[in-house]
Amino acid sequence: MGGATLLKETGPREVFCGLTSIVWLHRRMPDAFFLVVGSRTCAHLLQSAAGVMIFAEPRFGTAILEERDLAGLADAHEEVKRVVHDLLKRRPEIRTLFLVGSCPSEVIKIDLARVAEHLNQELKDHVRVLNYSGSGIETTFTQGEDGALKALAPLMPESEIDQLLLVGTLSNSVEDRLVSLFNRLGIKNVASFPPRQSEDLPSIGTGTRVLLTQPYLTETARVLKDRGAHILKAPFPMGVEGSELWMKAAAQSFNIPPSLFESVLNPLISRSKKALEKYKEKLGGKKLFLLPESQLEIPLARFLHRECGMEIIEVGTPYLNREMMQPELDLLPDKTLVMEGQHVEKQLDRVRDKKPDLVVCGMGLANPLEAEGISTKWSIELVFSPIHGIDQAADLAELFSRPLHRHNLLNQKLLTHA
């Protein structure tokens, strides 16, 4: 039994808030719109995190609170409704509207659940209005997706059918690949949540076995469990090992004969292991420090250590759900330092002290660390990239070896002369 050393730290944090999840959620469900009820800061965050690249008419926006909204509460509720009606007039293609709470809307206690209820009555069946909070006082980064899915889950129709439900946003290509692999194993009913169209919701019931594709869906898992689904316990599908164990959990639950499981997966496994060799050479023995942000830190540390031979200095995580992470923690080497919470200054002191070869961190910290000669990998890229499954293991390793490779290419030759 692996014995990670679990520590906690508090202090100034450097992480995104849950609103940031909108940046990938809106791409997954193009018929949904995410309306943040918040401040200019919230709007600016979304714009800065999304970059101006995905311009067009974005499928998210902010109803910015103004002085007069702060004055009287009844007003604020009416104002949200007015903004929604204006928006829907302009964008009739919207099928599902998420009202997303923010720090200011939470602090002044705008009751978005009530607004959503009123709107649902007014709009009848044209548009479904849901609500959740992505506020920074309650959520970090990927937790926003948890909130959105939790809000969507009650709309899933009830059914008893035997099915495998993959929960968490995946890129379409990875989703197709995983579904086809499960089909080959003989699991015919495989559905995904969130779906590609917000109205094509999968069903849920006692016949549903859930595999979480992402490690940050605690609340969603709880709601699905309450609706009768069985949540399979497994490490997360990053790397060959994690993906295999993850698929195995489903295979066992569906009583798939081990011989079939092996005959389908073994060729994939040996192919991917071979592809990983190259990266093992580059990453092996290199020191890794992960700053907290996406919740992917623990599964990634597990993969980079066990399959790529990296030495783990510290694994930061914004919060730790012991139950959900246990299968992952079990696979970490003895005494791996897992730090829950953050004191960003002290953590950076440790980074400088330990001189890691690679730091996984947020965008705000990457260039300052690079300027100190430390290679970095942005964690936000990991939530955008197709990294799940056995076939993606080498691509995942490549994401981490690229900065090291680049560092070798450039730094000695150029920067030392600067």
Added chain:
Amino acid sequence: MELTLWTYEGPPHIGAMRIASSMKEVHYVLHAPQGDTYADLLFTMIERRGKRPPVTYTTFQARDLGGDTAELVKGHIKEAVERFQPTALLVGESCTAELIQDQPGSLAEGMGLGIPVVSLELPAYSKKENWGASETFYQLIRGLLKNQTPENIQKDPEDWKHQKRRPRVNLLGPSLLGFRCRDDVLEVQKLLTEQGIDINAVAPLEASPADLMRLPKADANICLYPEVAESTCLWLERNFGMPFTRNVPIGIGATHDFLSEIHEILGMPTYNPKDERNKSRLNWYSQSVDSNYLTDKRVFIFGDGTHALSAARIAKEELGFEVVGLGTYSREMARQVRGMAKELGLEALITNNYLEVEEAIEATAPELVLGTQMERHSAKRLGIPCAVISTPMHVQDVPARYSPQMGWEGANVIFDSWVHPLMMGLEEHLIGMFRHDFEFVDGHQSHLGHLGGVQSENETSQKQRAINCTQDTSSEEVPIWTAEGEAELSKIPFFVRGKVRIKTEKYARQAGCRKIDSETLYDAKAHFNS
């Protein structure tokens, strides 16, 4: 409540961060939730800084709200001061903390930190980024200098004469995340040094609190970016008697006016623009025959106040464009922009809503858009060339090369970057002629080159329109060319033949003739020439 999809300006505390991050030895404690730390990436990613902004976020959480958030704030302030040892401290709050009213500023003032503490009150629900930058700069300078204000504020800007030294000025306003500030400072320094004027201090960019303390040693202030520095300049004028410049040296005319103004303020010998005539290439490039094609190009201008105003003047007076739209998102400068628009016979567009700007662009159908990154996207969608003249900043607006907007070199940069999205005169002429030849229709590009990026999109969309046009007309009756008409047409040089054919057909339809002979051709020519 205002629905916002994309914004031109961040909240006011971002403006405060711009001031703090521009400076040395200043630290900013910001009472804010964790998500607000995204702001660091504006500096480290967009501006590509290798340093973290000097900001400590208190990152309070919901569970802290029941307890003593004031203690939490004090803890962060103490730690930040110990760790970063600033010589001046800014303390403020973002939108959420404003609602809980912990008043971190007064908390800090009561802590006996032994350094100047400036408490910032930046109303997040009514003000925006540039206002926040301006207010922070002003509060910081006022905080540092208020005990030094002289009894007798009769300052003589000609002191330099009595003291037998060169005159000296402060450059106020350049900051991080300001449009091309880094290079403008160098250019204006050069400009002034050539006139025998020294720089006493530049602020906030790269200034320390000690530099701010010696601002009054200058004879006058240069207000480089009114959005950020005007309120400070006014305060320094009132309290220290320091005059300041109103002209922003962007463009040839404005640079001359700026130099005249500073000569006059400092009591220097009258400035003669003739001495500076050939400092910039913009004049000659604009006069050169190739630039004939720039004549009366219809431009639409939108940006912050300073850059929109400058652009309008350059467009009209220095490039011979016709300004067909002018607007700004800087409400603080709405009055001036309205004034300038009126002079141009236009009504100014003052708005924060990029969709309104897009509609206005579409309605005026300009040939060139001078705007922000938002307008660049809108223009792209509409198939119109665009050059970016103003914030909000994008990583592309922080080029590696030297590219100021101000002074003589700034005028060169502006000429290139505005004219580049358009086609070269000769090139446009040829493309116009060949447009209907098969090579073009088949998607071949001119060997005359650089039709990359925006231009090629523009070209495609023009093609698109040409095609639409043929489709439209096909529904109407197409006039028939007589053999004689065809013969006459074949005498016309091949490179204009297509154009003539289309124009003649158009004329024929308008005139209601079913057959085109040589006479129709000449009628058409006369019709379109008149």
